[in-house]
Amino acid sequence: MAISEDRTTIGVFCGIAAGPSARYAQVATEVGHTLAARGHDLVYGAGGVGLMGAVARGARAGGSRITGVIPAFLRDREIGDELPEQTVLLVDDLLERKRLMIGRADAFLALPGGYGTLDEVLEVVSMAALGLPVGPLVLVDVADDWTLFQAMVDEIQDRGFARRTPLYHRAGSADEALDIVEDLLPAGRRLLTPGRL
Numbered sequence: 001m002a003i004s005e006d007r008t009t010i011g012v013f014c015g016i017a018a019g020p021s022a023r024y025a026q027v028a029t030e031v032g033h034t035l036a037a038r039g040h041d042l043v044y045g046a047g048g049v050g051l052m053g054a055v056a057r058g059a060r061a062g063g064s065r066i067t068g069v070i071p072a073f074l075r076d077r078e079i080g081d082e083l084p085e086q087t088v089l090l091v092d093d094l095l096e097r098k099r100l101m102i103g104r105a106d107a108f109l110a111l112p113g114g115y116g117t118l119d120e121v122l123e124v125v126s127m128a129a130l131g132l133p134v135g136p137l138v139l140v141d142v143a144d145d146w147t148l149f150q151a152m153v154d155e156i157q158d159r160g161f162a163r164r165t166p167l168y169h170r171a172g173s174a175d176e177a178l179d180i181v182e183d184l185l186p187a188g189r190r191l192l193t194p195g196r197l
Helices: 022-037 050-061 073-080 094-104 115-129 147-158 174-184
Strands: 009-013 041-043 065-069 088-091 106-112 139-142 170-171
Touching: 009 022, 009 115, 009 174, 022 041, 022 050, 022 147, 041 094, 050 065, 065 073, 065 094, 073 088, 088 094, 094 115, 094 139, 106 115, 106 174, 115 139, 115 147, 139 174, 170 174
Parallel strands: 009 041, 009 106, 041 065, 065 088, 106 139, 139 170
Antiparallel strands: none
């Protein structure tokens, strides 16, 4: 699963947009700093702009090893001029990007983002719901950003389209999110299965 044998790799899902206020980039930077300070490595979508860039720069400043995964057709649009030092893996399409990121991460944090972020989050949620091996997922709120997503999940479960099983957590800060991940992966490698939460 992970890139290294001795360190936990955290996959971070987030957008290339900066968000509606400077607080979003601040939290993204804190996520990068915090995962690096706790000795974790980062795998993400290789963007150098928006929240992706803020996470990567925060992680790099803290000494984290970074792997970015990006489709060739998005390279010019998302990498930008401020990409921190990292290993960049070029892939053919968004599906391959998502699969590679998920396959290389021990756990996942999701900051607010657009359609791609939602797609990545739903992939991990679906895998966990099906009992497939996938690391725990923590949704990081900046300004209650995941409330509508939570309402949608609750509605799907209320209507009987999915079992009422907790498949992710929510956190209000980088420290809280990493606390959750580290609690769920005490040995750095334990996988989530439905009902584990």
